[in-house]
Each structure stands twice: as structure tokens, then as C-alpha cells.
Amino acid sequence: MIQSEIVGDQEVYDDSPLYAAATKIYPQKVEGTFRRLKWALLIVCLGIYYFLPFVRWDRGPNEPHQAVLVDLAHSRFYFFFIELWPQEVYYFTGLLILASLALFLSNALFGRVWCGYFCFQTVWTDLFMWVERLVEGDRRDRIKLDAAPWDANKIAKRAAKHGIWVLIAWWTGGVWVLYFADAPTLVRDLATFQASLVAYVWIGILTFTTYYLAGHMREQVCLYMCPWPRIQAALTDVDALNVTYRRDRGEPRMSLKEASKERAAGQPAGDCIDCYQCVAVCPTGVDIRKGSQLGCIQCGLCIDACDTVMKKVNRPTRLISYDTDENIKRRQRGEAPVYRIVRSRTILYVVVIAIVGALMLYQLTTRQHMGLSVLHVRAPMFTTARDGAVRNGYTLRFSNKSNETHKFAIEIGGIKGAVAKSEETDTLPDGRLMVSVDPDSTQEIELYVTAPLSSATNAGAPIVVKATDLQDGETVSVSDHFFGP
Amino acid sequence: MATTEPNQVDSVTGQTTTGHEWDGIRELNTPLPRWWLWTFYACILFAIVYWVLYPAWPLVSGFSRGALAYSSRGQVAEDIQAIQAQRAQTEAGLDKASVTQIVADKKLLSLALAHGKAAFAEDCAPCHGSGGQGSKGYRNLTNEDWLWGGTLDDIQTTITHGIRADYDKDTRSSAMPAFGRDGVLKPEEIRQVASYVRTLSKLEPEAGVDVAAGKKVFADNCAVCHGDDGKGNLAMGSANLTDGLQLYGGDFKDLIQTITYARNSTMPAWGARLDPVTIKSLAVYVHSLGAGQ
Numbered sequence: 001m002i003q004s005e006i007v008g009d010q011e012v013y014d015d016s017p018l019y020a021a022a023t024k025i026y027p028q029k030v031e032g033t034f035r036r037l038k039w040a041l042l043i044v045c046l047g048i049y050y051f052l053p054f055v056r057w058d059r060g061p062n063e064p065h066q067a068v069l070v071d072l073a074h075s076r077f078y079f080f081f082i083e084l085w086p087q088e089v090y091y092f093t094g095l096l097i098l099a100s101l102a103l104f105l106s107n108a109l110f111g112r113v114w115c116g117y118f119c120f121q122t123v124w125t126d127l128f129m130w131v132e133r134l135v136e137g138d139r140r141d142r143i144k145l146d147a148a149p150w151d152a153n154k155i156a157k158r159a160a161k162h163g164i165w166v167l168i169a170w171w172t173g174g175v176w177v178l179y180f181a182d183a184p185t186l187v188r189d190l191a192t193f194q195a196s197l198v199a200y201v202w203i204g205i206l207t208f209t210t211y212y213l214a215g216h217m218r219e220q221v222c223l224y225m226c227p228w229p230r231i232q233a234a235l236t237d238v239d240a241l242n243v244t245y246r247r248d249r250g251e252p253r254m255s256l257k258e259a260s261k262e263r264a265a266g267q268p269a270g271d272c273i274d275c276y277q278c279v280a281v282c283p284t285g286v287d288i289r290k291g292s293q294l295g296c297i298q299c300g301l302c303i304d305a306c307d308t309v310m311k312k313v314n315r316p317t318r319l320i321s322y323d324t325d326e327n328i329k330r331r332q333r334g335e336a337p338v339y340r341i342v343r344s345r346t347i348l349y350v351v352v353i354a355i356v357g358a359l360m361l362y363q364l365t366t367r368q369h370m371g372l373s374v375l376h377v378r379a380p381m382f383t384t385a386r387d388g389a390v391r392n393g394y395t396l397r398f399s400n401k402s403n404e405t406h407k408f409a410i411e412i413g414g415i416k417g418a419v420a421k422s423e424e425t426d427t428l429p430d431g432r433l434m435v436s437v438d439p440d441s442t443q444e445i446e447l448y449v450t451a452p453l454s455s456a457t458n459a460g461a462p463i464v465v466k467a468t469d470l471q472d473g474e475t476v477s478v479s480d481h482f483f484g485p
Numbered sequence: 486m487a488t489t490e491p492n493q494v495d496s497v498t499g500q501t502t503t504g505h506e507w508d509g510i511r512e513l514n515t516p517l518p519r520w521w522l523w524t525f526y527a528c529i530l531f532a533i534v535y536w537v538l539y540p541a542w543p544l545v546s547g548f549s550r551g552a553l554a555y556s557s558r559g560q561v562a563e564d565i566q567a568i569q570a571q572r573a574q575t576e577a578g579l580d581k582a583s584v585t586q587i588v589a590d591k592k593l594l595s596l597a598l599a600h601g602k603a604a605f606a607e608d609c610a611p612c613h614g615s616g617g618q619g620s621k622g623y624r625n626l627t628n629e630d631w632l633w634g635g636t637l638d639d640i641q642t643t644i645t646h647g648i649r650a651d652y653d654k655d656t657r658s659s660a661m662p663a664f665g666r667d668g669v670l671k672p673e674e675i676r677q678v679a680s681y682v683r684t685l686s687k688l689e690p691e692a693g694v695d696v697a698a699g700k701k702v703f704a705d706n707c708a709v710c711h712g713d714d715g716k717g718n719l720a721m722g723s724a725n726l727t728d729g730l731q732l733y734g735g736d737f738k739d740l741i742q743t744i745t746y747a748r749n750s751t752m753p754a755w756g757a758r759l760d761p762v763t764i765k766s767l768a769v770y771v772h773s774l775g776a777g778q
């Protein structure tokens with residue numbers, strides 16, 4: 001209900017209802033540099049997503065042959081030459097840190113370039129809009145079709161559009177589950193209805209979300225659901241390049257005819273001819289001439305639209321361009337624009353990215369295919385043996401990340417007169433204990449170390465357990481304590 | 486301070502404000518999108534469907550069960566059944582093998598240890614402690630002070646038939662007399678023999694007590710079971726008194742109490758309560774705790 005009220009000398013309307021229907025946006029077709037760039041990136045991104053599960057990678061026998069695989073049943077993650085175990089989840093933490101830093105860097109350089117070119121919401125929406133345009137025609141046709149009565153033509157077009165959308169969405173959901181199982185096998189199982197129920201449920205969920213978010217929600221996701229525009233606004237600075245309407249050049253805006261009249265009379269006239277092409281092509285329906293705003297995903301399509309018009313009216317292009325507000329002010333003062341790509345903020349991001357990346361790379365390349373952890377048996381902390389000697393128990397967990405059985409020799413260091421024994425080991429000819437660990441698995445053993453009373457202290461004497469791989473000599477040591485009365 | 490004035494228009498956006506003002510900042514009166522409302526209704530609908538399908542409402546006695554008759558307890562029962570079916574296969578090997586054969590085979594050993602550890606926590610830990618460390622009167626299973634033998638077979642027998650479990654005819658049985666209560670020894674003699682027993686473990690004798698007299702009391706009354714040297718006898722379950730590892734405590738006071746009243750605690754015969762695989766696994770696990778022989 002619209003209420004009006006006289007406040008002071010002006011009549012004020014409360015035109016804000018509690019809930020408002022979304023204004024439907026009919027983005028117009030556009031051609032140009034940024035549109036071509038977006039098509040190229042769309043093909044690359046979707047190409048990776050749709051076909052990556054089918055890429056094979058030979059890891060030898062008893063290992064999956066899929067390049068990228070999240071094996072939930074066996075708690076393994078495979079990424080080409082990398083195989084991660086659950087306890088190495090910190091690599092994902094590192095990856096997330098890298099991803100957020102890269103996002104911050106991209107924001108410091110080009111604003112919301114992620115939103116405009118790479119975000120899956122943008123990419124799938126772009127694809128869905130392309131289908132829509134293909135079936136129902138461009139902006140005017142679609143507006144007309146929406147207003148038209150439900151005749152055979154409208155029904156056919158709507159059915160075709162939603163049919164294709166659902167097919168794409170279904171294929172998107174179908175590919176998602178392929179990352180969690182052997183892709184060719186799963187495709188066959190899915191086609192013959194042999195796959196597990198959970199696979200179909202996930203396909204259903206992702207079909208629905210893709211269809212609904214890319215087909216119907218579109219810019220609503222960016223405006224109301226996505227946290228990034230909010231965070232981004234707090235992270236940006238004056239030097240970040242944003243899609244900017246150069247109001248120094250464009251204003252005062254007026255029709256082409258008026259502009260030529262004004263120019264002939266020696267009066268100032270802006271380059272903007274107020275043709276609304278920038279608004280018509282915008283996928284989120286904003287008017288970029290109002291300046292930087294939440295709805296702008298900075299995809300650059302308005303730049304293409306404006307450039308097309310500027311070429312037609314023989315004015316210089318890039319009335320809308322990647323620029324900064326500061327540069328507009330500089331131009332208005334008669335100064336040259338300044339583009340500061342290299343500045344403390346971007347240097348900081350690059351340095352931190354380099355450090356995190358180097359750390360992760362170092363970790364990955366020096367990562368051993370064996371692991372050992374030790375846990376002191378707590379109950380009892382120690383046992384006094386019949387002859388007065390002291391015994392401590394340790395739980396050792398060996399992990400063997402390779403795909404063949406490895407044998408490890410165990411040695412004890414740091415405790416005088418220490419003798420180790422375990423029921424779960426064999427003894428080598430030289431007297432050392434040996435444990436055999438199956439491929440791609442872990443093995444836990446209880447190790448009992450006995451030493452004279454004089455070697456033990458109540459506070460715990462430092463003890464080292466060293467394991468040597470009998471095949472390749474790789475060693476790993478862990479430290480703990482040897483307790484006594 | 487928030488002040489409220491109706492229907493002001495924000496000069497930058499041309500939009501009305503909510504009328505609230507905080508330190509000069511006014512909030513735009515932006516309506517929520519309509520689909521938000523629909524999402525809200527969808528949630529209500531979801532809740533209603535949930536009520537119908539799942540347990541939801543408390544009733545006077547019990548609760549509404551839901552059309553799917555789901556219960557988390559039922560799910561646990563199903564999971565337990567599944568794991569038991571799986572175990573039946575993996576533990577078939579344990580069923581056939583003897584305890585010695587199990588220890589000789591690394592695969593069976595690792596199965597038995599896992600099974601034994603779980604069963605120990607359930608059935609044995611209440612007395613013997615979570616790691617078998619025991620406490621006064623309850624055997625510390627990690628030291629060598631075995632009363633009935635520390636070999637795999639000994640341990641298996643003890644677990645199966647228990648100690649002084651009168652309902653099992655094969656139970657381990659020994660009964661130290663209550664020397665004091667039954668008037669066999671005088672209090673002073675008990676003090677003397679307790680002091681002597683301490684010296685067997687190379688512990689300080691009680692001051693002012695005649696150890697030599699204690700030695701004589703020991704030879705006359707105790708040596709028949711505990712041996713002349715006090716080293717005990719596994720066959721009759723008499724304790725080794727020379728190792729300082731006394732089940733009921735090695736202090737002078739503890740010893741006096743033991744000699745005066747005797748202790749003779751019991752352990753259940755698990756043969757009647759646990760299946761053979763679990764008993765074998767327990768024997769293997771206890772044997773592995775560092776003191777197995």
C-alpha cells in the first residue's frame with residue numbers, strides 16, 4: 001500500500017512495500033572484446049568441469065586411474081600425481097588460503113573480475129542466457145513473448161527453452177558425481193540404473209540448483225545471496241580498476257542531434273548520447289552511469305555495447321572502461337590518468353601468495369611416502385618389572401602411502417640400556433625389530449621398551465623412535481618420553 | 486541515539502528511509518525480494534512434511550513416530566547387525582586357530598588385538614583398568630607378577646574359568662588361610678612374618694620387629710605354599726613374594742592385613758559369558774600388554 005504524507009513542504013510517498021517482486025531483466029545481445037573474452041573463458045571453464053573426470057592418469061596397479069578423484073569410501077583424494085590422505089587435509093587449507101589471496105589480488109587489480117568472468121553463477125547464467133536467446137530471440141522478442149498470450153508458439157518456445165535448460169542442468173549434476181567415483185564405470189552404471197541411490201540424489205539436487213539458480217535466480221544470487229560483493233566492497237581501494245563510466249567525458253549527456261548543435265555553438269556536450277545500450281546489455285540490469293554499485297559484476301559487456309555505439313557516432317571508444325574514479329577527477333583537473341598496478345597492496349598479496357605457494361610446493365615435493373606417529377601408552381604410564389627394570393608402552397602408527405608393501409626397521413635412541421619388544425613385529429638378523437606395512441594403508445603396533453631403573457625419570461627422559469625403510473633407506477624419527485617412578 | 490521520523494527520502498538514492506537514524510546515518514527502506522517470502526513458505530512446508538515423516542511431536546506418553554518410523558536407535562541396531570555380519574567373515578580365522586597360532590599369524594594377530602582391545606574395555610577394564618594397569622587387589626596385567634601363569638594358554642584358561650568362581654568346576658582356586666582371624670598366628674607373629682616378607686623383596690623391615698623370628702614363622706606356616714625362598718608357585722596360584730609387586734600392596738600394614746584376614750578375591754569365569762573368539766582375542770591382547778610369557 002502506498003502512503004503519502006506531507007513532511008515539511010514536500011509530499012513524501014512511502015513506496016516501499018515489505019516484499020517486492022524482482023524486476024525481470026532481458027539482457028540484449030552484444031559483441032566485442034569482453035564478450036569474446038567471456039565466451040573463451042566460458043568454454044575453458046565449462047570444458048574443464050565437464051571433461052576433467054574423464055582424464056586418465058596411470059598410478060600403477062591397485063590404484064584408481066582417474067586424474068581427479070575424491071574417493072570418499074577410502075578417504076583418498078587424487079589430483080594427477082598427488083594423492084592426499086585425510087590427515088593431509090592441511091593442503092586443502094593451503095589451497096583455500098591461496099584461492100582467497102588470489103581473489104584479493106584480482107580485486108586489487110581489476111575489482112570484481114572474479115564475478116564477471118569466472119564465478120560459476122556467472123558462467124552458467126551466461127550459458128543459460130545464450131540458450132534463451134537462441135530459442136526465444138533477443139531482448140525485444142523476449143519482452144514481446146513474455147507479454148504475448150499463451151499460444152502454440154509461446155508454449156513451444158518455452159518448452160524448448162526449459163527443456164534445454166534442464167538437460168544442461170542434468171548434465172551438470174551428472175558430471176558432479178563423476179568426481180567421486182570412476183567416471184566411465186559410473187556413467188555406465190547410471191545409464192543402466194545400477195548406480196547407488198546417493199548418486200541419483202546428488203544428480204537431482206545439482207540439476208535443481210543449476211536449473212533454478214542459472215535459469216531463474218540469476219542476478220538475485222549476486223544481489224542477495226553472495227557474500228563476496230559485501231566483502232569486496234570493504235577490500236577495494238581507489239586504485240583498483242573498475243568498470244567505470246567516464247562522466248568527465250560523457251556529461252552532460254544529450255541526444256546526438258543536440259550534441260552536434262551544442263558543439264557547433266561552442267558549448268560543452270558530453271559523448272554519452274543516452275541510448276541506454278549499456279543498461280540493455282547488462283546481465284544484472286544496473287545503470288553503470290550511476291557509478292560503482294552492488295549489482296555491477298564488472299563483466300565489461302557495457303563497455304562492448306558503448307564502444308559499438310561510439311564507433312557508429314564517430315566518437316572515441318571506451319567512454320565506459322576499466323578505470324578508476326580517481327582518474328576521472330584527475331582528468332577533470334586536467335591531469336593525466338595514473339594506473340598503479342604495482343603498489344604496496346598488490347606487492348603484499350603477491351609476496352604472501354608466493355610464500356604460501358612455495359611452502360606448499362616444498363611440502364608436496366619433500367613429502368615422504370611413509371609416515372610414523374607415536375603415542376605414549378597412558379595407562380599405565382610405566383610398569384615396574386620383576387627385576388626392577390622399567391617398561392613403557394608406545395603406540396606406533398606407520399603409514400605407507402606407496403602402492404607396494406614396505407618393511408621398516410625400528411630403532412630406539414636416547415635411553416641407555418633400552419630393549420624394545422612387540423608381539424606385532426618380526427626380528428631382523430641384526431636384532432632390530434621389523435614391521436611390514438601393506439600398500440596404501442596404515443599399521444598400528446604396540447611397542448614396549450624396557451630399560452634399567454637408572455634410565456628412567458619421573459618427569460620423562462627423551463626417547464627417539466627411528467624407522468628405516470628397508471627398501472630405499474628413507475628414515476623418519478619421532479620423539480616421546482620414557483617415564484619411571 | 487536512534488530517532489524515528491516518518492518517511493524521509495534519501496537525497497542520493499531517492500528512496501524512502503525506515504525513519505530510523507543512528508548518528509546521522511539513515512537506513513534505506515529496501516523491501517525484501519518476493520522470492521524470500523516464498524522461501525520462507527517453502528521452509529514451513531518442509532517442516533510440515535518433516536512432521537509427517539519423522540518423529541517430531543511430544544505426546545502425553547511418548548512422541549509422534551512419523552510415517553517413516555525412523556529412529557536413531559533402530560539405525561544403530563542395523564549398523565551393529567551389519568558389522569556383526571562383516572565380523573563373522575573376518576573372524577572365521579580366529580575361530581579355527583588356537584591362541585598360539587593366532588600370535589604366529591600377523592593378520593590374525595592384528596584382528597585379535599583389535600577385537601581383544603575392544604572387549605577388554607567393555608568387560609575387563611572396570612577392574613583391571615583401561616590399559617590393564619590394575620589397582621590394589623586387581624591384577625596389574627602389564628607386569629610379570631602372574632599368579633596363575635603368563636603364557637597364552639594360562640591366560641586363556643584363567644579368563645575362561647575365572648578365579649574362585651565357584652559356579653565353574655574348572656575355576657582357578659587357592660585359599661590362603663586367615664592366620665590372624667582364625668587364631669593360627671598371634672598378632673606379634675604376624676608382625677614378625679610381615680616384616681620378614683618385606684625383606685624378601687629387598688624392602689626395609691619394620692623397625693623394632695624381630696625379622697629372624699619372622700623367618701621362622703614363615704618357614705612353619707607360609708613356605709608350604711609360597712616356597713622356602715618365597716618365590717611362590719604358579720600351579721597353586723601362590724604369590725611370588727620376592728619381586729616387590731604385591732597384588733594387595735607391599736606396605737607393612739597391607740601385609741599384616743593380608744596375613745590376618747587373607748584376601749582371596751574373585752574373578753568371573755568368562756567362558757559362560759563370552760564367545761570363544763572373544764576369549765581368545767582377550768587372551769592375546771592381555772598377553773601383548775608387555776608381560777606375556
